[in-house]
Amino acid sequence: MIEGIGKKIKELRISRNLTLKDLSVKTDLSIGFLSQLERGLTTIAVDTLYTIAEVLGVELSYFLSSPKQNKKLVLRSYEKEVFQIYSNQFIYYNLTNDIEDKVFLPRYIEILPSNNEEDITPYNHEGEEFVYVMEGILTLVVNNEKYELYPGDSAHYDSSIVHNWANRTNKTVKLITVHTPNMFRK
Incomplete structure (x- = not known):
């Protein structure tokens, strides 16, 4: 290793x-x-x-992360591994076994409740994002406009527009995202 x-x-x-x-x-x-x-x-x-x-x-x-010799087409729910924990609040899981060879990056994300009542700091980057809320209420800020997304709601936007998300509730928010470009692509 x-x-x-x-x-x-x-x-x-x-x-x-x-x-x-x-x-x-x-x-x-x-x-x-x-x-x-x-x-x-x-x-x-x-x-x-x-x-x-x-x-x-x-x-x-x-x-x-170890390279997988035979990248499987199917990723079983029990095979998902925590990929990254950010700011002790965002838990990222990749939804693919082939992260380095694909154009877009699908992820499952859990956002833990936050006691921080400060405004969300929006940022921008290259590409586009798709967000689908599975559980909880996601606060989404796009171009300085706030949206509350509920289970079943989705958003699709150009990532060059300032944006960010947060969990302003006392329950975990669970969502699926798809990003381009895939920052891990070779």
């Missing part, structure tokens, strides 16, 4: 036009350690790998 992590670090570093010295300066890790890591000759602590992931602009899970 460590060889795979090192290989991914090297590929990302090179694709971002960083030298080992550049990465060393940005992560506060020695060039020798990074070189050994890229060659699979040493192990790495998760918190140190997290620092490298931040500098290279990827999620920690990017390094920990």
Whole structure:
């Protein structure tokens, strides 16, 4: 597994036009350690790998996911794994076994209740999004307009428009999303 992590670090570093010295300066890790890591000759602590992931602009899970040799067409409900937890509130599951070879990214997301009453901070990015609420009430902000989406409701919008979602209730919101472009595509 460590060889795979090192290989991914090297590929990302090179694709971002960083030298080992550049990465060393940005992560506060020695060039020798990074070189050994890229060659699979040493192990790495998760918190140190997290620092490298931040500098290279990827999620920690990017390094920990193992490539599946025979990618199955069907993903059974019991095979779904937590892909990412964001801000201790958003739990992401991918709905495909073939995340790197597809144009769009389907996900199942659970948004835990939030006590934070501050306004939602909208952001934008390339692509488009489709959201389908399965359970709970989702607060969706698109172009500074707030919408409450209930189970069975959906929204489809251009991601270049400022947007965000939140759970302003005391129950978990469950939704399915489809995003383009797929940020994990090779």
